[in-house]
Amino acid sequence: MGKLQSAKSVMLNFSDFYQINSKNSSDSSETIIAEVAGKDSIAAILQVAKKSSIKKLVGIGINHRSFYGNIDEPTEHFEYISNDKALLNIKKTEFMYLDVSSLFDLLIVRTLAIVQKHFHYFSPCPACHLFFHMMRVPIAHHLKVAKFITGERDIHGTRKKLNQLPEVLDLLKILLEKEGINLIQPLKSITKDEEIFTLLGKKWVSALPYKCSFSGNYYDENGKIPFNTTNVLNSLSKFYYPLFHETIHYIELHKNEPDWNWIEKTLLDIIEEF
Secondary structure (H helix, E strand, C coil): CCCEECCCCEEECHHHHHHHCCCCCCCCCCEEEEECCCHHHHHHHHHHHHHCCECEEEEEEEECCCEEECCCHHHHHHHHHHCCCCCCCECCEEEEEEECHHHHHHHCHHHHHHHHHHHCCCCCHHHHHHHHHHHCHHHHHHHCCCEEECCCCCCECCECCHHHCHHHHHHHHHHHHCCCCEEECCCCCCCCHHHHHHHHCCCCCCCCCEEECCCCCCCCCCCCCCCCHHHHHHHHHHHHHHHHHHHHHHHHHHCCCCCHHHHHHHHHHHHCCC
């Protein structure tokens, strides 16, 4: 099937996922999907598990070509959950690693000039954040899961992130609700990393990180974010969300990813509505 893999991780594309999971899940009402990446994603799982038992937790890591470094970070971090799930109030765990490199290139990198032209800012990060949520939706629909746990935070210490501004996080929750997904953001108001490490506990050891080539691209020479927040929100709601929505509909229908010809026609139809 042409899976990408490392020493610990095997990555699936959508075609792989549907071949492996040829039958829809019959009862996943008590299953939750966890968006797995860095330490915040694991802390978010623990925060939810503290308040109520989780019958089944499906962790999903996501990869694209701009990531580099320790590609096994999500796999290694989820092991912290799966190895101690009984103690963590979680009954059953499963992990999968989804590679969406081609779609990231076509839907985000290749459309940056369109966004600059119509919405007057230049950064892939807000779109990427929504994209990562949305690319988990076909899996959620197939498994009949309606809840995602995410480690998003308004502020990281003293730093603001363009893709996690409070207004952006509020919008992401609204957009995911349109797909039938309750986006649980238990860390949203936590600002200090010390609180995150308290949630993780004394046994926590962070994996070597994987990094993104686009990291920090939205800061100016003074370390500030120079973009108009309303423009960012409009790009997400008026351009990226419709594009990603149509893309996941295509994936669910065809059990595979669309090509550029389909994407180009779709985005032109969306732009006509501006």
